[in-house]
Amino acid sequence: MATNIAKIACAVAFAAGVAAPVTAVAKSSTVTAIEERGTLLCSGHNGSYFGFVEVNDKNEWKGLDIDMCRALTTAILGDPDKAQIVPLSWAQRFPALQSGDVDVIIKATGWTMGRDTEVGLQFSLPYFFGGTQFMAHGDLGITEAKELDGGTICVEAGTTIERLAGNYLKTLGIEHTMVSYEKASELRAAYLANRCDAFAAWGPFLAVLRATELEKPDAHIILSDQLSNEPIAAAMRQGDEEFVDMVNWMIAALLIAEEEGVTSANVEEMASNPPNPKIARLLGVDPGMGERLGIRDTWAKEMIAATGNFGEIYDRNLGKGSPYKLERGLNNLWSHGGVLYAPILD
Amino acid sequence: MDAAALKLRRSRRDMLVQALLVVFVVLVIWVAISTAHTNLTELNMTSGFGFLERATGWSYSFSLIDRSIDDSYSRTLLIGFLNTLFLGLICIVLSTILGFAIGTARDARQLGLNALATVYIQLFRNLPLILQLVFWYAVLIHMPGPRQAFTMGEVAFLSNRGLMLPGFNVSPTVVLAMFAVIALLAVVIFRQKSLQPVQKLLLWLVSGSGAMLLLAWIFAPADSSIFSIPAQQGLRFRGGIGVPIELVAMILAITLYGSAYIAEVVRGGLNEVPSGLTEAGKALGLSSRAIWFHVKMPMALRTIMPPLGNQWIFIMKATTLGVAIGFSDLFYIVSTSITQSGQTLELMGLLMLSFLLINYSLAQLVNFMNARLALKGH
Numbered sequence: 001m002a003t004n005i006a007k008i009a010c011a012v013a014f015a016a017g018v019a020a021p022v023t024a025v026a027k028s029s030t031v032t033a034i035e036e037r038g039t040l041l042c043s044g045h046n047g048s049y050f051g052f053v054e055v056n057d058k059n060e061w062k063g064l065d066i067d068m069c070r071a072l073t074t075a076i077l078g079d080p081d082k083a084q085i086v087p088l089s090w091a092q093r094f095p096a097l098q099s100g101d102v103d104v105i106i107k108a109t110g111w112t113m114g115r116d117t118e119v120g121l122q123f124s125l126p127y128f129f130g131g132t133q134f135m136a137h138g139d140l141g142i143t144e145a146k147e148l149d150g151g152t153i154c155v156e157a158g159t160t161i162e163r164l165a166g167n168y169l170k171t172l173g174i175e176h177t178m179v180s181y182e183k184a185s186e187l188r189a190a191y192l193a194n195r196c197d198a199f200a201a202w203g204p205f206l207a208v209l210r211a212t213e214l215e216k217p218d219a220h221i222i223l224s225d226q227l228s229n230e231p232i233a234a235a236m237r238q239g240d241e242e243f244v245d246m247v248n249w250m251i252a253a254l255l256i257a258e259e260e261g262v263t264s265a266n267v268e269e270m271a272s273n274p275p276n277p278k279i280a281r282l283l284g285v286d287p288g289m290g291e292r293l294g295i296r297d298t299w300a301k302e303m304i305a306a307t308g309n310f311g312e313i314y315d316r317n318l319g320k321g322s323p324y325k326l327e328r329g330l331n332n333l334w335s336h337g338g339v340l341y342a343p344i345l346d
Numbered sequence: 347m348d349a350a351a352l353k354l355r356r357s358r359r360d361m362l363v364q365a366l367l368v369v370f371v372v373l374v375i376w377v378a379i380s381t382a383h384t385n386l387t388e389l390n391m392t393s394g395f396g397f398l399e400r401a402t403g404w405s406y407s408f409s410l411i412d413r414s415i416d417d418s419y420s421r422t423l424l425i426g427f428l429n430t431l432f433l434g435l436i437c438i439v440l441s442t443i444l445g446f447a448i449g450t451a452r453d454a455r456q457l458g459l460n461a462l463a464t465v466y467i468q469l470f471r472n473l474p475l476i477l478q479l480v481f482w483y484a485v486l487i488h489m490p491g492p493r494q495a496f497t498m499g500e501v502a503f504l505s506n507r508g509l510m511l512p513g514f515n516v517s518p519t520v521v522l523a524m525f526a527v528i529a530l531l532a533v534v535i536f537r538q539k540s541l542q543p544v545q546k547l548l549l550w551l552v553s554g555s556g557a558m559l560l561l562a563w564i565f566a567p568a569d570s571s572i573f574s575i576p577a578q579q580g581l582r583f584r585g586g587i588g589v590p591i592e593l594v595a596m597i598l599a600i601t602l603y604g605s606a607y608i609a610e611v612v613r614g615g616l617n618e619v620p621s622g623l624t625e626a627g628k629a630l631g632l633s634s635r636a637i638w639f640h641v642k643m644p645m646a647l648r649t650i651m652p653p654l655g656n657q658w659i660f661i662m663k664a665t666t667l668g669v670a671i672g673f674s675d676l677f678y679i680v681s682t683s684i685t686q687s688g689q690t691l692e693l694m695g696l697l698m699l700s701f702l703l704i705n706y707s708l709a710q711l712v713n714f715m716n717a718r719l720a721l722k723g724h
Contacts, residue, residue, distance in 0.1 A: 091685040098389055098690075118397075119688035120389045140581070150582040152507060157669075157678070158685030163403040166415040177582075178405035179592070180682065181672045190672070193487040195506055195591065197581055238389060 027294040028242030030103055034076055042069035043093055043107045044085035047185050051208040051318045051326070052108050061085045064317040065106045067307050068127065068234070068251075072104065074303040075250050076295060089182055091158035094119050097237060104247060108202065110160045110230040120238045124247045126231035127254075127310070128204075129330040129339055132164045134223040135191075135206045136198040145172060145225045151197035152177045154187055160230065165200035168227045198223070202230070208324045229330070246293050248343070253300040255342035256282055257309035259333060264308040271301055281345055310340070382691060397687045398423075404686060406674035408590050411518060419683060426679030427700055433593065433675060434662040434704070437600040441661060442654070444601060445608025450638070452609060453616040463609065470606035476667055479599040483671040486591050486598075492582060501575050503583060509594055510576035513587035514562040524561055528554045543639060592673035596665070604661045611657060615650035616642055648719050655712030659705045676700055 034040050044061055045053040052065045066085065073083035086102050093105050098120065108130075109115075111123045134145055134153070142148065145168065153169070155162045157180040169176050179196060181187040191199040192214070199206070203222070210217050234247050257263070260279050262270050267283065274280035281289055283304075284297035291297060307313055311333075318326045332338025386393045398420040405415050409425045410432060417425075451463035470478070487506045490496065495505035503510040514521070535541075535550045559572070566572040576586030619642050627637040668675035680697045684690050 091681055094685065094688060095690050114686075114688070148581070150580045152581075154672075157672075157682045162405075162682075163415075163686070166403060166405045170415055177407065177590075179407040179590075179672045180404075182669055182681075186671070189484070190487055193484075193506060194491045195487040 026242055028240055028246060030236070030240050030243040031076055031246060031294065034103055038077070039082050039084040040069070040073040040076060040104075041084050041086055041102045042066075042073075043096070043102050043105045044087040045107065046087050046089045046092075046183060049108065049184055049205065050212070051204065051322065051324055055085075055087075062317070064128070064313060065108060067313045067317060068106045068254075069104070071254060071303050071307040071313070072106070072234075072247060072250050074306040075253075075299040076246070078296070078299075078302055080306045089158075090156055091182065094121065094235075097121070097235065103236075104243075105235040108205075108232055109235050111233045112160055115235065121235045122238045122240075122244050124234040124236070124244065125251050125343070126233045127251045127340070128232040129229055130202050130204045130232060131229045132161050132168075132200060132227035133203040133206055134165075134198045134200050134225060134227075135210065135220050136223055137194065138219045138221050140197060142223070143221065144223050145169065145198075146174070148176060148198055149174050150176065152179060152195070153198050153200055154178075154191050154196035155180045155200045156184060156187055157182050160228075161200055161202060164227045168225070200227075204318065204326060207326055208318070211325065212323050242294065246295075249293060250303070251310075252342040252345070253282060253303065254307075254310040254313065255333065255340055256345055257300070257304050258311040259335065259342065262304055262309060263312060264305055267301055267304045271298075278345060386691075393689070393692065395692055397689050397692075400687075402683070402686065404682065406679065406682070407592050407672050408674050419687065422679055423676070423683065423696060426674060426676035429668075429674055429679075430662075430665045430676040430700075431704065433596055433600075433665050433668075433673075436597055437604060437661050437665070438658050440597065440601040441604030441608055441657070444605035445657075446612050448605060448609035449612025449616065452613040467606045467609050470602045471610070475599065475603045475664060476670055478603060479595060479667055479670060482599045483592070483595040486595050492578065495578075502586075503576055503578075506591060507582070507588075508591045509589040510583045511587045511589065512573055512575045514558070515566045515572055515574040516562055517565070520561060520565045524558050527557045527561065531557065590673075592668070592671050595671055596668060596673050596675075600661060600664050600667075604657060604664070607660070608654060608657050611650055611653045612646070614653075615646035615648075618649045619645045648716075648721065651712060651716050651719060655709060655716075658708050658712070662704055662708065663701065 043053075044055065044066075048054040049063070052063045053061065054063045054066075055061050066083075069085070070080035070083050074080045086096065088096050088102070088107075093102075093107060093109065094115070096102050097105050108128075111126065115121045116123060134148070136142055136148070140147075148169070153165060153176055155165055155178060162178070162180055166178060179190070181190065187199070188209070190196060201209075203226075206222055210220050210222065214220055234251070236243055236247060256278070257267075260276070260282070262279060262282065270279055271283040271285060274283065274285050277286065280286045283301040284290060284299070287297050289297050290299050293299075296302075308316070314328060314331065315321045318324055319328060328336075328338060330339050332340065334341045383393065399418050401416045402419055402422050403415050405413065406422075408429060410428050411425065413422075413425060448463045448466060451459045452467065454460055454463075489504065489506040492503075492505045492507050495503040495510075497503050501512045514524075531553050532550055535546050535553070538546065541549070562572040574585045574587075576583040576588070623641050623645060624637055627641045632640070665675045666677035669678040669681060672678075676697065680693045684693050687693075
């Protein structure tokens with residue numbers, strides 16, 4: 001509907017002879033809607049998904065995904081505080097996006113074929129990689145999934161994990177019972193009460209849980225099996241390519257900034273005296289960065305000043321600066337042994 | 347204008363109003379469907395029921411028949427439907443029995459019994475069902491694990507994984523046949539006019555267990571016993587009947603809540619019975635049990651039946667809370683299917699249709715019972 005209204009509005013504007021500034025690119029209807037609303041609606045969680053989407057009792061949100069959302073909000077609206085976080089369960093996220101309750105899903109969402117085609121989503125560049133793993137109670141004395149025969153596995157309902165774990169255990173020929181829960185808190189309580197022998201979840205999430213949340217980290221063992229390596233990306237409604245471009249270049253800019261050593265601390269200094277043409281383009285000193293997307297030329301500069309580059313976001317939420325102390329591993333830049341890379345900024 | 351012409355005009359006017367109403371409703375439905383279709387096409391979302399044939403690729407906590415991750419969506423939804431029906435019927439039967447007992451206690455003259463029943467009703471009726479459900483589930487999953495399970499004579503076990511009961515060593519089809527035979531026996535025995543209710547019950551229990559044993563003996567594999575006893579093996583129990591803890595929690599919470607409501611309905615019905623009737627019974631020298639069976643209850647049932655039907659329908663709808671504790675009822679299966687397949691509207695439609703079907707049938711059953719109970723000439 002929104003796209004229709006925008007089309008009609010455009011047509012009316014032209015018919016009325018309003019001189020619209022002629023730009024090389026069509027403006028994204030989603031971005032127009034966000035600018036009119038003055039806030040960007042982002043996916044939160046029904047509770048805390050530690051390290052990625054966390055909420056405290058004052059309804060303040062933080063985490064890697066929340067920071068990505070704040071970065072996008074800064075890029076479009078110039079102010080990270082204009083991000084509005086909408087609490088959603090895993091199962092609600094796609095219907096909420098399709099009905100326009102949120103503008104974008106940035107919430108540990110894996111890129112799958114079904115979602116990309118049938119569900120009518122469009123995915124951005126992957127900005128995080130994590131595999132599905134099992135965590136089991138230490139007193140079972142097991143180290144791999146093969147030994148889970150006859151066990152009960154807990155998972156979150158409506159996730160890719162549910163399918164991956166089922167598929168993997170079936171391939172191993174292991175008899176098991178799968179109990180899936182709607183809420184992460186229910187799942188944790190069930191696992192801790194020993195309702196299940198093992199807990200299938202996303203590796204980074206399990207590591208975070210084991211490091212901080214559980215009373216005795218040694219009482220739990222993360223099994224050696226790596227079920228998948230899931231590319232995590234932002235998801236948008238299909239049919240607005242310009243918005244997909246916007247989100248892609250938001251992620252790319254955060255990665256390029258890290259590559260070039262542009263941080264929230266030195267961004268002003270780099271902008272006043274760019275060390276190389278690429279940085280000059282990135283920070284909008286050379287025009288083009290914003291014009292091509294239909295927004296301000298300095299969006300990336302403002303974004304990096306507000307949230308820092310990708311490395312800073314990672315360290316603050318999952319790495320050295322967080323209670324979780326997760327190694328970057330795969331989520332490092334390609335030049336540091338990881339798999340993250342940015343498309344070329346020309 | 348004579349009366350006949352006026353009548354004709356009025357009937358025509360009524361017809362026109364009705365026709366307009368029908369046209370309006372059809373129009374609204376058509377607009378809704380076509381709008382949804384246009385919007386879905388615009389969002390590039392696939393619509394239609396083709397997905398029902400596809401394998402789901404995910405598993406869930408409970409099923410009455412064999413399940414696997416290769417099941418199609420249609421089979422998975424059918425399993426959800428059966429689970430809802432199964433849980434709903436169990437809760438309806440248990441809540442009704444318990445509700446009648448407590449409602450009678452509430453009507454009793456003994457102060458202690460009456461006070462106990464009152465406390466029970468106020469407690470379970472005034473706390474939200476979801477709260478009670480989550481509470482019972484938390485209590486149940488904090489019981490010892492399968493390796494330290496409570497045992498009853500080494501044949502039944504209770505742990506935080508569920509309740510393991512000894513069962514017959516036969517296939518689910520034979521179990522269904524057993525239930526059918528028991529139901530048939532009940533119909534035959536309870537229609538006998540010459541027996542007392544207690545005699546009927548005893549006769550039914552004895553003949554029912556006899557029939558079950560006979561069937562089990564016929565259909566059990568030749569080289570094994572007719573009973574299957576659960577035994578601890580590795581991470582689980584093998585053999586017997588496993589009732590998962592989620593199902594136990596659902597039955598417990600819904601039955602306690604539903605029976606408190608039904609008890610109030612029963613008490614209301616018993617209060618309605620004119621005191622003259624009970625006094626007449628006493629004057630004839632009937633025992634208080636006979637008065638309850640032959641005077642009070644038959645009269646009270648006419649008042650009880652319609653609100654009782656509503657309670658049954660409510661209990662059926664209460665099964666949808668399974669999603670809170672991971673019990674795979676129909677609503678749970680539908681909501682997971684929505685996320686995994688993205689077919690929101692179709693699945694919601696199926697969910698609504700299923701509940702309409704179940705609750706409409708229940709309402710019809712209640713109406714039928716009402717008609718059977720109606721007093722001649724009243």
